[in-house]
Amino acid sequence: MTRFLDEVDSQPAALLELAGFYRAAGAPLLKEWEKLLGRHSSLAFIGMGTSELAACLVLDALASLGKSVTIHDAGEYLHYLLEYSSRDRLYVLISQSGASAETDKVCRALAGVAPRVVLANEEKSPMALAADLFLPLKAGAERSISNKTYLNTLALLYLLAGGGLDKLEAVAGYLGHSCSEKEVSAAAEFLRPAESIHFIARGPALAAARQMALTFMEGAKCHGTAFAAGAFRHGPFEVLGENHRAVCLAPQGKTSALTLAMAREMASRGSRVVLLTDLEEIPEEDNLCVIRVKSFGEERLFPLALVVLQGHLLHHVAALRGYEAGVFRVVSKVTTVE
The missing domain is CATH 3.40.50.10490 (Glucose-6-phosphate isomerase like protein; domain 1)
Structure with a gap:
């Protein structure tokens, strides 16, 4: 068994950890998200690698709610689009570490410009501490290729687009076999x-x-x-x-x-x-x-x-x-x- 497979096989537990948090202590955070979402018709998801690509999971779901959604590579946004940022848009910045170079720079640059929601695993990371609303991934320690943090990013995005905790718990129960x-x-x-x-x-x-x-x-x-x-x-x-x-x-x-x-x-x-x-x-x-x-x-x-x-x-x-x-x-x- 390799370290990577150990982490892969611990994904069901990581998903249950996330579901349990947002069913209880994290429930008020989801309420805050709902308020922010209700006040904005335009959303921009920004990240690098896994943290960027995961957002396409909910593109159609958010569009069905009447939202205009864009997904950006943080480096491209930083150098080519940042100056066109709008205070009327809700920015969702995703970084598993909460310290990815480009995403962190975008997060800091948007301070005082527009509302920033940060999804990250590291709760004391620069982005987590700077966020207007921080939503933790609750994936636990991860040292290998993205696996638990990838799953929990998908799961949290699913919740943000109106998905149910019971469905996530059902998936977690299946993943072990x-x-x-x-x-x-x-x-x-x-x-x-x-x-x-x-x-x-x-x-x-x-x-x-x-x-x-x-x-x-x-x-x-x-x-x-x-x-x-x-x-x-x-x-x-x-x-x-x-x-x-x-x-x-x-x-x-x-x-x-x-x-x-x-x-x-x-x-x-x-x-x-x-x-x-x-x-x-x-x-x-x-x-x-x-x-x-x-x-x-x-x-x-x-x-x-x-x-x-x-x-x-x-x-x-x-x-x-x-x-x-x-x-x-x-x-x-x-x-x-x-």
Whole structure:
């Protein structure tokens, strides 16, 4: 067992910790969020890496509430958009450490300009202390590639978009037995040599696709790229063939049929495709490896239901490539330099 897998397998407990906090002591913080949200029709989510990509989980949910939502890389916002910040917009700054270089600079620059809501794991971090409203992730200590903090960022965003604590507790109860080591090991073998993998999804599942692309680069040292499924047809489809590897995410929902059809077409053209889905009764096909997770009836919960499985898949792919996932060679856990 590696340190990374230890943390991956402790994700259910981390999620229960978050749910318990916001059911009790943290409930007033959610009320404060509701007040802020009610006073603003425009929101901007700002972060780096996992802390940026996680926000796409709730893009459609907030839009359904009549909110105009944008998601920004903190470095790009800092240097190209900061001067156009509006006091009429609600800014949600996400940083697992609460000290990410670019996000912290944006947080400080917005002081007195616009309301700042900070989501972070470190409760005494610079961003947490500077926030107009601080919402802790309650993920506990994490030293490896983002896993517990990723899950709890998704979970907290789900709550902020109107999701229920009971649903999060149900997901936590499932995660402890959500992963078949035999299935995941076979999927990793199926992706060999895993030099380059495309991660393809639509809607809220894009959060998981983008996280997988990021962490497979970090942990398995492979070339990981995430695509919205529609965009993948617009040019990248030319890479299909026997040397191509892809992971497609197809939760039940608006576009499941489209993503499933794409996965099958890719496989029929020779690509090796791992399909992660909560759909039932998908027959095995040549070049298509299917792994199912439990459905919780909402597309926004699908990325949360995947977290243990995707962590174990990363571990196995990394091992096949001669690496231990979660051991950094070049970067550090917290990026404090632009």
